[in-house]
Amino acid sequence: MERFELIVQTLFESNNLTEKQEQILKAAVQLFSEKGYAATSTSEIAKQAQVAEGTIFRHYRTKKELLLAIVGPFMEKIADSYIVNDLTDLLNKDYQRPEDLLSAIIENRRDIIVQFLPLLKIIFQELPFHPELREHFLQLISDNMYHRVVEVINDYQQKGMLKKLPPTAIAKFAITNILGHLFTRYVLFPHLEWDDVRDTEQLIQLIMNGIGNSDSKVES
Amino acid sequence: MERFELIVQTLFESNNLTEKQEQILKAAVQLFSEKGYAATSTSEIAKQAQVAEGTIFRHYRTKKELLLAIVGPFMEKIADSYIVNDLTDLLNKDYQRPEDLLSAIIENRRDIIVQFLPLLKIIFQELPFHPELREHFLQLISDNMYHRVVEVINDYQQKGMLKKLPPTAIAKFAITNILGHLFTRYVLFPHLEWDDVRDTEQLIQLIMNGIGNSDSKVES
DNA sequence: AATCGAAGTGAGTAATCACTCATTATATGT
DNA sequence: ACATATAATGAGTGATTACTCACTTCGATT
Numbered sequence: 001m002e003r004f005e006l007i008v009q010t011l012f013e014s015n016n017l018t019e020k021q022e023q024i025l026k027a028a029v030q031l032f033s034e035k036g037y038a039a040t041s042t043s044e045i046a047k048q049a050q051v052a053e054g055t056i057f058r059h060y061r062t063k064k065e066l067l068l069a070i071v072g073p074f075m076e077k078i079a080d081s082y083i084v085n086d087l088t089d090l091l092n093k094d095y096q097r098p099e100d101l102l103s104a105i106i107e108n109r110r111d112i113i114v115q116f117l118p119l120l121k122i123i124f125q126e127l128p129f130h131p132e133l134r135e136h137f138l139q140l141i142s143d144n145m146y147h148r149v150v151e152v153i154n155d156y157q158q159k160g161m162l163k164k165l166p167p168t169a170i171a172k173f174a175i176t177n178i179l180g181h182l183f184t185r186y187v188l189f190p191h192l193e194w195d196d197v198r199d200t201e202q203l204i205q206l207i208m209n210g211i212g213n214s215d216s217k218v219e220s
Numbered sequence: 221m222e223r224f225e226l227i228v229q230t231l232f233e234s235n236n237l238t239e240k241q242e243q244i245l246k247a248a249v250q251l252f253s254e255k256g257y258a259a260t261s262t263s264e265i266a267k268q269a270q271v272a273e274g275t276i277f278r279h280y281r282t283k284k285e286l287l288l289a290i291v292g293p294f295m296e297k298i299a300d301s302y303i304v305n306d307l308t309d310l311l312n313k314d315y316q317r318p319e320d321l322l323s324a325i326i327e328n329r330r331d332i333i334v335q336f337l338p339l340l341k342i343i344f345q346e347l348p349f350h351p352e353l354r355e356h357f358l359q360l361i362s363d364n365m366y367h368r369v370v371e372v373i374n375d376y377q378q379k380g381m382l383k384k385l386p387p388t389a390i391a392k393f394a395i396t397n398i399l400g401h402l403f404t405r406y407v408l409f410p411h412l413e414w415d416d417v418r419d420t421e422q423l424i425q426l427i428m429n430g431i432g433n434s435d436s437k438v439e440s
Numbered sequence: 441a442a443t444c445g446a447a448g449t450g451a452g453t454a455a456t457c458a459c460t461c462a463t464t465a466t467a468t469g470t
Numbered sequence: 471a472c473a474t475a476t477a478a479t480g481a482g483t484g485a486t487t488a489c490t491c492a493c494t495t496c497g498a499t500t
Contacts, residue, residue: 018447018448020447020448021447035349036256036258036348036349038256038258038259039258039349041486041487041488042487042488042489043486043487043488051448051449052448052449052450053449053450053488053489054448054449054450054451054489054490054491055447055448055449056489057488057489057490058446058447058448058449059447061489062488062489063488063489121348125345125348128256128341128345129255129256129259138408165422165426166422169422169426172401172404173397173423173426176396176397176400176401176404177393177396177397177400179400180396180397180399180400181392181396184392184396202385202386202389203393206385206389206393206430206431207430209429209430209431210426210427210429210430211426211429238477238478240477240478241477261456261457261458262457262458262459263456263457263458271478271479272478272479272480273458273459273479273480274459274460274461274478274479274480274481275477275478275479276459277458277459277460278476278477278478278479279477281459282458282459283457283458283459
């Protein structure tokens, strides 16, 4: 309950929303993430937000506009500044060993996933059905994040700390493992008991075995 | 258009369905996978199947029963026999090198994904909203597949061909990379041009670097 | 205190929803 | 050819859908 409030406040802190508007967004985030966009009715949202149904349509002309009012700002503000810039900061920090960079990235991504899980669920649920959303999202990833990652990999390769594989292959491998781990950890089996410190270390070890240069490899 | 027919025929070959029943299932698979379950109306399905709307409800008492009539048989028949048994066969074939086993598994999984992509889309779209489906699915995976995989890993470890890491960690790592690759390949960026042979080789190389025993490692 | 634009309301709209049922068409066995 | 059962139909059901609009309330400015 409180988590939805936090999300809305983080996303819309600049725009000064009325109390009712906040309630609407909060209820919409909650219901969309729990039941899915198509299965949630505007009357339900109004009820949950303790607001007349007409109030929703005063601020958002259609139900889809309400969805975009939630997903859009997240993709532009969070994904574009929070995620990309955070990652850029990390990549610019010049970690001596690539495994230190990996570790920092994993922790950073973990925080974002935990904090914005309901929003991420909405996005990935609806991405397949809204082509314009999907393209916007993919462009965001490929344009900003991907190129930067490849740059950094090149750096480490020239320092002899990463194998001389194609940087795109290394990037894909690392991203797959990080997102795959976080997905199984927080979406697939969040209820299982996890030893996060040990699991993260193990994951980094496995990734580094895959892409690290064997000359400078530490013993297992 | 033909792919939906193939799916229905594969799934319901034993039950002898009427022509109309086949058309209903075919249309439902197509529309559910394209628009999502909640966003698809029974009148749309009837129209697409060239059938009266009442005909749908003669065979399936509710819309949800129609969904379960599609998803259930897939999970029981395909996932349980096709996928699990295929994998078991592979695991029992006693490949000399674990990388050969990996290669065979990847090709096998690739075929299944390509053939049943619409059904897989439906399942993963609806899994979050139907707890009984989710539990059935997770139990299917963990009970059948997971234990068997751990067994085989143990085997290779005793032959000194895999690192002495916890088998569950190795399994998770391998599965993450295989599914992650196939997901990006066939769901996320199916339109990109891929060099499947090279990509698969590269992926196996990276995985084996991660989990393979360095004693018997081949040079990159 | 009066004014005015924005915010909020809730009864009402046509359309569509999943689903029913009395009736008709089709297939099967004798 | 006839009887019986099952398959298929499509007009019709009340409920619910996203959305509208005439109206009221609120808050700030003068």
